[in-house]
Amino acid sequence: MGNKRHIFAPLNKSQVVGLVVLLLLLALIISSVHIIPKVVSSAPETDTLVITSTAEQLTKNLEQARQYTPKKEEAIEIHLAPFDPNTADSITLLKLGLSKYVVRNILNYRRAGGKFLSKEKLSKIYGMNDSIYSRLEQYIIIPTDTTSRDTTRGVTTQYPIAEKLDTIIELNSADTTSLKLIRGIGSYTARKILHYRQQLGGYYRAEQVLEIKELAGRADSLLQYLRADTSLIVPIKVNHSTVERLQRHPYISFTQAKEIYTLRRSKYRITNISQIEGLGCFSQDELLRLKPYLDFSD
Numbered sequence: 001m002g003n004k005r006h007i008f009a010p011l012n013k014s015q016v017v018g019l020v021v022l023l024l025l026l027a028l029i030i031s032s033v034h035i036i037p038k039v040v041s042s043a044p045e046t047d048t049l050v051i052t053s054t055a056e057q058l059t060k061n062l063e064q065a066r067q068y069t070p071k072k073e074e075a076i077e078i079h080l081a082p083f084d085p086n087t088a089d090s091i092t093l094l095k096l097g098l099s100k101y102v103v104r105n106i107l108n109y110r111r112a113g114g115k116f117l118s119k120e121k122l123s124k125i126y127g128m129n130d131s132i133y134s135r136l137e138q139y140i141i142i143p144t145d146t147t148s149r150d151t152t153r154g155v156t157t158q159y160p161i162a163e164k165l166d167t168i169i170e171l172n173s174a175d176t177t178s179l180k181l182i183r184g185i186g187s188y189t190a191r192k193i194l195h196y197r198q199q200l201g202g203y204y205r206a207e208q209v210l211e212i213k214e215l216a217g218r219a220d221s222l223l224q225y226l227r228a229d230t231s232l233i234v235p236i237k238v239n240h241s242t243v244e245r246l247q248r249h250p251y252i253s254f255t256q257a258k259e260i261y262t263l264r265r266s267k268y269r270i271t272n273i274s275q276i277e278g279l280g281c282f283s284q285d286e287l288l289r290l291k292p293y294l295d296f297s298d
Contacts, residue, residue: 082141085116096136102127116142119186130188134214138184138221168225171203172232182225189214199250202233204292211250235295239269251290256281271296 078097085106093103105126116122119140123133169178176190192212197203206226209215236249246257259279264270273291
């Protein structure tokens, strides 16, 4: 038994050092096996959290955008009053019902040295339509003369404006030039009066101009300067007119035109307005205003 051999021989110093290093490396490997999965598994959770948070914020922002209502501009109360387009400021022009676009064009025109020498000049401004101009025309006031100074040359230029006259105009022979002599009538209104005269065949009383949409409510300012010569009326020849010709008159509807035409065809000719009255499609007031325009001659 005393001669038994040692199974494990003693280690020398270098072997001991090697063994210690090996154990340290093994411990490091074992540690990394447990640490790395935790790091890897935690990274997606962080990314998911960030993405989820961003999506929620985006959804919240979109919802706020849908619910957001821009503040409306403060409404400007419309107030029609006399004004001079050469001197009126932007607030005055806006209160007349003009859009910001038209107001800007007016001011730019003035800044460039432009002058409104007549009412009609204002109607040429970009953005100014016929309905707006017709509403403002009676309120436009342009002095009998407009003075502007050319600062680059030191020259003062005088622009004379024709004065309106308090005169009486005969409606059935007047042209636009003569109608424009009346206060409150410009080129646009004058053309409307002449166009309606053509449709009627002439005016038999001055009050008929108030049937024009743009002139309704202006009796006091216009009628005192107008008169109508009934001898200049061009009547409708009832016994020679087609349905189309009859219905072109402002006082005859399509249905009424057909009734008159049918009556004339059945009787060969119509001799007086009482026969039309018998149709029953005209009221007494309608027949009264239509009478001056009917000619029953052959």
